[in-house]
Amino acid sequence: DSGVTQTPKHLITATGQRVTLRCSPRSGDLSVYWYQQSLDQGLQFLIQYYNGEERAKGNILERFSAQQFPDLHSELNLSSLELGDSALYFCASSSRLEETQYFGPGTRLLVL
């Protein structure tokens, strides 16, 4: 158990819909990262927050957004969903930017 929790574990929705994925980092970790993993694209870094502020952006689509709240939990919002958004979405946390990332169990999103 990494100490990072993600909800929900599975999500099935339809094209055009909007979903929110939630992540609670390890106790004491200020950095939260979001990743998308699919068979064809592999592990893709989406975005990073540090203590409530956006720190780095990766291959995140404009239809996707995220935020980190004062209690340090984070949410990833995916809107206007397309079939190609079906993937595993991981959250990770770390104490500092360069340190070990601890990954949650992931949310498996299926868009039908």
Next chain:
Amino acid sequence: AQSVTQLGSHVSVSEGALVLLRCNYSSSVPPYLFWYVQYPNQGLQLLLKYTSAATLVKGINGFEAEFKKSETSFHLTKPSAHMSDAAEYFCAVSAPSFKTIFGAGTRLFVKA
């Protein structure tokens, strides 16, 4: 700037054989280097990390990696493969104040 390259998206070995997964990195500053493992339907977990102490790093499950500055490499090895080692392995590079960059991953198959 930093980058990491994993040579071979798939590696297949027989049970009991040597495991060698290759990772080369590029970093403008002394790097931190990581190997993560991902078992099916799970998040990534840390296998081992190098942060400028001993160049030979021992990790969990009998894995080790050697930092070779002259070759800019951080290859992962295990003397004798076990069926339970079948997983995907990710090499990653970071440095103080630099974000972590993950490689594309190498899927390890272990044949009985």
